[in-house]
Amino acid sequence: MSSKNNNxxxxxxxxxxxxxxxxxxxxxxGVNLKEGYNGDLTSREAGSVGGQMVKKMIESYExxx
Numbered sequence: 288m289s290s291k292n293n294n295x296x297x298x299x300x301x302x303x304x305x306x307x308x309x310x311x312x313x314x315x316x317g318v319n320l321k322e323g324y325n326g327d328l329t330s331r332e333a334g335s336v337g338g339q340m341v342k343k344m345i346e347s348y349e350x351x352x
Contacts, residue, residue, distance in 0.1 A: 312339040 313320040
């Protein structure tokens with residue numbers, strides 16, 4: 288089994304911004320992410336980071352309506 292990241296961004300230039308956004312969201316929910324591989328996270332930790340990211344994206348969208 289490969290640990291290669293198969294996630295594709297529609298705009299490859301956005302990778303750095305998305306990584307920064309992910310780190311900020313993780314910090315807000317108290318999850319310690321490190322640069323690179325984070326396969327040791329629990330499902331709960333990974334889900335809370337993703338959920339926080341979605342929450343912030345929705346808030347941003349609603350603010351700009």
